[in-house]
Amino acid sequence: MAAAVTPRRCCRTTTRPPTSPTPAPPAPSRASPTSPRRTRASSYGRSTGRCAGPTRGVDFEPGGADHATPGSSYTVGKDVVKVFGGRAPSFVAYGFVGFAGMQKMSSSSGGVPTAADALRILEPSILRWLYVRRAPKQTFSIDFGPEVVRLYDEWDALTKKAADPAKRDVAVLAHERASATAAGPLPVSAVNVPFRTLSSVADVTAGSAELISQVISSVGFPHDSVADLEPRLDKAMQWTAEFVPAEERTTVRETPDTERLAALSPDEQRWVDLLVEHLPDELTQNEVTTVIYGVPKLAHGLTVDAAPTDEVKADQKAFFKLLYNLLVDADRGPRLPTLVVALGAEKVRTLLSVADVSRRCRSCRGRRRRRGPRSRRS
DSSP states (O other): OOOOOEESSOOOOOBOOOSSOOOOOOOOOTTSTTOGGGOOSBTTBSHHHHHTGGGGTBOEEEEEGGGGSTTSHHHHHHHHGGGGTOOOOEEEEEOEEEETTSOOOBTTTBOOOOHHHHTTTSOHHHHHHHHHTSOTTOOEEEOOSTHHHHHHHHHHHHHHHHTOGGGOSHHHHHHHHHHEETTEEOOOOSSOOOHHHHHHHHHHTTTOHHHHHHHHHHTTOOOSSGGGGTTHHHHHHHHHHHHSOGGGSOOOOSSOOHHHHHTOOHHHHHHHHHHHHHOOSSOOHHHHHHHHHHHHHHHTTOOTTSOOOHHHHHHHHHHHHHHHHHHHSSSOOSOHHHHHHHHOHHHHHHHHHHHHHHHHHHHHHHHHHHHOOOOOOO
């Protein structure tokens, strides 16, 4: 898949006052071999506007690295410009920034993504950090796929490191430069919640900001209002809605999967019963995590705080897959504690309730078989 490319640096020039008046060269005729129409490859690119640079005292000219390759505009133009009595400026090459999954971008053909497009998903400081941490000649692409989650994780880890004065290094300096401008610090969320947590909750709750806020409070990030989660919450909701493929979205079941519940093995039935029994009415991240990881331990006669054996670890893996099947009709999804808290105790019990009915029915049938058929009254 080709990566789209856009210039990384703005073209900046510095001017110096001329040491002595330099008469402008005579305007060439249309038939002249040095006519602007015939000198498109100048040290500044194309047409007369670029060739006029030497007469204005341009010291350096930033440009894409491809302009300095043999036969390109700069290598040819630096000789052509001597015809005008000038000299080529110092060339400063920069790399290109692309958007993964897009064809090469061209400003002349239009359709070029801008920084505003990236800022719909990335916080301003993170977008600046992508540039600051690299050399000007280094080319890179911005990926709005799953890479976004990893990028936010890296930034949060660096933010935590930057808070420790003893760990000040080049990476921390890049963080500081990316986090503020001459006008002051860039906006950040009052309560810093991992992007992966916000996006997972946004996925499960279908993008309701108020509901997301309630769930986020329950999973260990208390806050006073939705505003405390901005601007990151808005970025996470935007990313989930636009860049998470439909086949990877979390679809919560509306009704219990009666067919799957009826086919539960004895071990699976035991796991479901223990979860329903120990699931608290008021869900918090820590309590739910303890219960979910503790169910297979309880099934083996251990306590929830006991170290898991190899057999317990295998059962945990099977139990997690079972819960995903019963709750969201998939083999995987958001972290189970986050998913359960987002759904709420009542919804979870509803989706697992048929299991209890099925268990009671099978239990009744078993007791009847053990007792044998009832004798008919005479």
